[in-house]
Amino acid sequence: MNAVVNLWEGLHPLVQMLIKGLCVIGVLFPIGGACSLVERKVSAAMQGRPGPNRAMPFWFAWVPILGPALQRLGVFHLMADGLKMFLKEDPLPGHVNKVYFLLAPVLGMIPALTTVTVVPFGAYLDAAGHLVPLGLANLDVGILAVFAVSSLGVYSLIIAGWSSNSKYPFLGGVRASAQLISYELSMTLSVLPVFLWINAPGGEGTLSLFKVVQAQSGSWHGFNLASAHGLWGIIYLPVSALVFLVALFAETNRLPFDMAEGEADLVGGFHTEYGSMKWGLFFVAEYSNMMIGSGVFILLFLGGWNPLPWVPLADLAHWLHLGHQPILLGALSIVIFLGKVLAFIFLFMLVRWTVPRFRYDQVMKLGWQKLLPLAIGNLLFYALLIAWLQPKL
Amino acid sequence: MPYVVERKPLTLSERLYFPQILAGMRVTLRHLFAKNVTMEYPEQRPAIPAGYRGVPTLVMDPNGREKCVSCQLCEFVCPPKAIRITPGEIPADQPDHAHVEKGPKTFDIDMLRCIYCGLCQEVCPEEAIFLQNQYSMTGYTRAEMVNDKAKLYELGGTLPDAHFKWDKKKTAAEHGNAH
Numbered sequence: 001m002n003a004v005v006n007l008w009e010g011l012h013p014l015v016q017m018l019i020k021g022l023c024v025i026g027v028l029f030p031i032g033g034a035c036s037l038v039e040r041k042v043s044a045a046m047q048g049r050p051g052p053n054r055a056m057p058f059w060f061a062w063v064p065i066l067g068p069a070l071q072r073l074g075v076f077h078l079m080a081d082g083l084k085m086f087l088k089e090d091p092l093p094g095h096v097n098k099v100y101f102l103l104a105p106v107l108g109m110i111p112a113l114t115t116v117t118v119v120p121f122g123a124y125l126d127a128a129g130h131l132v133p134l135g136l137a138n139l140d141v142g143i144l145a146v147f148a149v150s151s152l153g154v155y156s157l158i159i160a161g162w163s164s165n166s167k168y169p170f171l172g173g174v175r176a177s178a179q180l181i182s183y184e185l186s187m188t189l190s191v192l193p194v195f196l197w198i199n200a201p202g203g204e205g206t207l208s209l210f211k212v213v214q215a216q217s218g219s220w221h222g223f224n225l226a227s228a229h230g231l232w233g234i235i236y237l238p239v240s241a242l243v244f245l246v247a248l249f250a251e252t253n254r255l256p257f258d259m260a261e262g263e264a265d266l267v268g269g270f271h272t273e274y275g276s277m278k279w280g281l282f283f284v285a286e287y288s289n290m291m292i293g294s295g296v297f298i299l300l301f302l303g304g305w306n307p308l309p310w311v312p313l314a315d316l317a318h319w320l321h322l323g324h325q326p327i328l329l330g331a332l333s334i335v336i337f338l339g340k341v342l343a344f345i346f347l348f349m350l351v352r353w354t355v356p357r358f359r360y361d362q363v364m365k366l367g368w369q370k371l372l373p374l375a376i377g378n379l380l381f382y383a384l385l386i387a388w389l390q391p392k393l
Numbered sequence: 394m395p396y397v398v399e400r401k402p403l404t405l406s407e408r409l410y411f412p413q414i415l416a417g418m419r420v421t422l423r424h425l426f427a428k429n430v431t432m433e434y435p436e437q438r439p440a441i442p443a444g445y446r447g448v449p450t451l452v453m454d455p456n457g458r459e460k461c462v463s464c465q466l467c468e469f470v471c472p473p474k475a476i477r478i479t480p481g482e483i484p485a486d487q488p489d490h491a492h493v494e495k496g497p498k499t500f501d502i503d504m505l506r507c508i509y510c511g512l513c514q515e516v517c518p519e520e521a522i523f524l525q526n527q528y529s530m531t532g533y534t535r536a537e538m539v540n541d542k543a544k545l546y547e548l549g550g551t552l553p554d555a556h557f558k559w560d561k562k563k564t565a566a567e568h569g570n571a572h
Contacts, residue, residue: 046421048430242411354417 024116031338032287037078039349046353052077085280093164093273100163105274106155106283111149112288117296118145121211122305122333124326125317131217133210134330137322142209143195146296147188150251153289154180157253157260160282161270172269173303175360176260179250182367183257187247189375190240193382194233194300209296213304217312230310233301239378241301243371252366253286254348256355259363294344295337302340305333446511446524449502450549457551458490458559460521463497467513467522475506476513490521492562500542504530523552 008016037052044051052074060067060076070076092098119142120135139145154177161173198215199205216230234241250257261269268274271282306312313333316322322329358366375385405457406412434440441447454460463480481498483490513522532538540548 042425045425045429048427049422050429050431050433053433350421351414351420354421355414 016164021117024121024136028113028288028291029284030059031342032284032291033078033082035287035291035345036081036283036347040077041074043347043351043353046349055080070241079335082280085277088276090276095165096273097163097165100159101273102278104156104160104163105285108153108285109160109281109288111151111153111156112285112292114254115150115292116288117148118142118149118209119292119299120213120304120341121295121337122330123210123213123313124330125314125322125324126326127324127389131214131314132326133213135210136332137154137327138210139208141207141295143191143207143212143300146209147184150289150292151184153285156282156285157270160274161260164270168267168271169272170261172266172272175266176253176270179253179257179259179367182364183247183250186243186367186371186375187251189372189379190243190247191300192303193237193240193386195371196379196382196386197233197237209299209304213299213306216303217306217314218310219312219315220310229389230312232303232306232309234305235309237301237382239374240382241297243375243378244297244300248297249351250363251349252290252293252348254290255352256357257337257363258357259360264357290345291346294341294348298337298344300339302344305337307336318340330359341344411451415443441526441528445526445528446509446514447523448504448530448540448548449507449509449511449513449524449525449545450527451500451521451545452508452523452549452552453546454554454557454559455551456489456557456559459496459546460463460519460554460558461497461500462493462495462519463500463515466516470512470516472510472512473506474506475503475508477501477503492559492566493564497542500545502540502545504538504540516553519558520554521558523549525549 011019041051051111053072055068055076056071057076060070092101117136118139120133120138122134123131124134126132157176157180158173161169161171161176161241164170164173194212195207198211212233215229216232218231220230248257253260259269261262261271263269266272271279274282303309307316313329313336316332317329320332451459451461463478465478465480468476468478477499478497478501479499481496483493483496509524511524515525525548530538
């Protein structure tokens with residue numbers, strides 16, 4: 001183990017970053033792919049049918065037990081889908097604006113993968129007993145970076161819709177831009193109370209996502225105000241969490257806000273003219289956005305890598321004697337965090353098959369007339385509450 | 394007389410929307426763990442209800458003689474004109490077919506035309522044509538989709554018979570007409 005650590009520390013920082021980045025992508029992509037399969041299976045289960053369970057390479061049937069089990073799980077459908085997207089003909093319609101048409105899927109992937117860098121996904125205790133975040137870049141402006149980069153994703157949809165030069169993609173692109181811009185506002189306003197909460201007046205200000213999790217990792221001190229630090233954001237900022245959640249659904253174009261795709265009225269919306277892997281990139285970008293959005297929600301409101309309210313990771317490490325095992329503790333924190341992300345993605349699917357789609361005017365009404373005033377009122381309320389409470393904490 | 398359905402004003406929980414969504418999510422969750430309602434088709438076959446109208450077939454009487462007398466009523470009644478019959482005579486030298494009046498020489502049902510309406514079964518005076526349980530009819534060529542006489546009897550088999558017309562005719566011929 002020590003040899004590996006020494007080898008790692010001997011590497012050039014750039015090489016270290018490259019390896020870390022590849023590791024994160026190497027985890028994110030398979031999970032994104034698995035999510036599409038889980039989505040199909042979960043959707044099927046919710047609709048009372050078995051879901052994909054047929055595809056299998058013929059020689060795999062010879063493997064006892066495992067072969068049929070994987071076939072029932074539909075694992076090979078996932079692989080067949082991926083293979084199909086890579087191998088099928090990649091049509092470029094004659095009526096599109098070629099440069100922007102080709103640029104759009106790439107523009108969709110860039111913000112989706114860039115935001116990963118600033119999302120911490122785990123933590124470990126260093127030799128001095130301080131918690132160190134695991135992530136590609138622990139920016140002090142974490143949440144700003146997430147918002148700044150992820151809102152660039154809307155360009156992908158607009159450019160895709162516009163350059164397709166046909167009516168349904170155009171309408172889809174227009175809807176996507178209107179929807180994303182409307183909900184961006186409420187989303188940003190809803191996270192402000194979180195940072196009001198963690199930034200004591202006069203202290204050092206921060207927008208770091210790591211600090212947000214730190215603010216949610218206190219222990220139980222009996223029934224007093226100090227115990228409030230062990231609570232998760234969703235408990236003391238419920239309205240913020242709710243507004244953020246609704247805006248997150250809208251931002252990721254998930255049902256009930258899938259205006260931009262709207263297969264019932266817009267064929268496929270902005271990606272109607274796309275095929276094969278170009279279409280696949282939109283799909284992967286959507287799933288990556290979903291995962292990163294869930295990750296940010298979990299960091300802000302669900303305690304990040306802390307296993308339970310009032311049970312921070314440091315306490316857990318103490319009980320399990322993992323304090324001096326940074327690698328094991330890091331892995332444990334990543335497992336906790338990923339578990340929460342996956343549970344959250346299950347929530348996405350649950351909502352998808354529960355809530356019917358909104359009409360376009362309902363989406364706009366909800367965004368501007370309900371969520372935005374709610375977010376502003378929430379911000380004012382917490383500004384006053386925190387001004388009154390903070391000296392006592 | 395038209396009557397006005399009273400629309401109740403929304404309750405507070407309905408206007409808040411979220412309690413309703415949560416209730417809906419509970420229903421969805423219940424369905425997640427509920428038993429599947431679908432059938433895995435090629436392995437599991439549905440139970441065919443009585444009176445099902447599947448592929449039309451020709452049937453024989455329990456003595457293995459054809460019942461169809463090629464009266465061509467089905468051919469004439471068939472709305473999409475899927476049935477083609479060439480009437481033929483029964484050779485006189487077959488003792489077990491002695492009292493069979495007549496039979497079809499060829500009998501073709503074009504399953505690309507057939508609409509499974511069941512009029513042929515309804516019109517048949519000899520109860521010789523039945524729409525039975527077979528619901529899946531596939532083929533690679535158009536010719537394959539035309540059921541000829543041999544295929545029709547193979548599909549139809551023998552159904553229980555209440556009349557035994559040819560036996561009755563035989564008794565009538567041997568003992569004088571009872572009617």
